[in-house]
Amino acid sequence: xxxxxxxxxxxxxxxxxxxxxxxxxxxxxxxxxxxxxxxxxxxxxxxxxxxxxxxxxxxxxxxxxxxxxxxxxxxxxxxx
Numbered sequence: 001x002x003x004x005x006x007x008x009x010x011x012x013x014x015x016x017x018x019x020x021x022x023x024x025x026x027x028x029x030x031x032x033x034x035x036x037x038x039x040x041x042x043x044x045x046x047x048x049x050x051x052x053x054x055x056x057x058x059x060x061x062x063x064x065x066x067x068x069x070x071x072x073x074x075x076x077x078x079x080x
Contacts, residue, residue: 006046006053006061013042014068021075028076035072043069 013035020031035043046065050058 002057002060004053004057004061006049006057007064009042009046010061010064010068014064014071017068017072017075032072032076036069043072 016031017035020027033041035041037044043065046061047069050062050065053061
């Protein structure tokens with residue numbers, strides 16, 4: 001896997017989702033806002049930045065971003 005800065009961010013976000021999954025529903029709402037908030041969500045920021053990336057990087061970062069998003073949404077649905 002190439003060393004793209006956004007991929008590093010996504011891996012950190014994926015680890016945060018896994019950590020929250022082990023702690024339970026109390027922290028889940030905060031995680032959802034942190035990741036998917038419309039203005040300040042970290043994942044939202046990454047998804048909006050995809051248009052500035054080159055083809056290969058955009059494809060890899062976009063795929064991983066969608067995986068992290070689905071992971072967090074699945075977790076949210078499981079608890080709520």
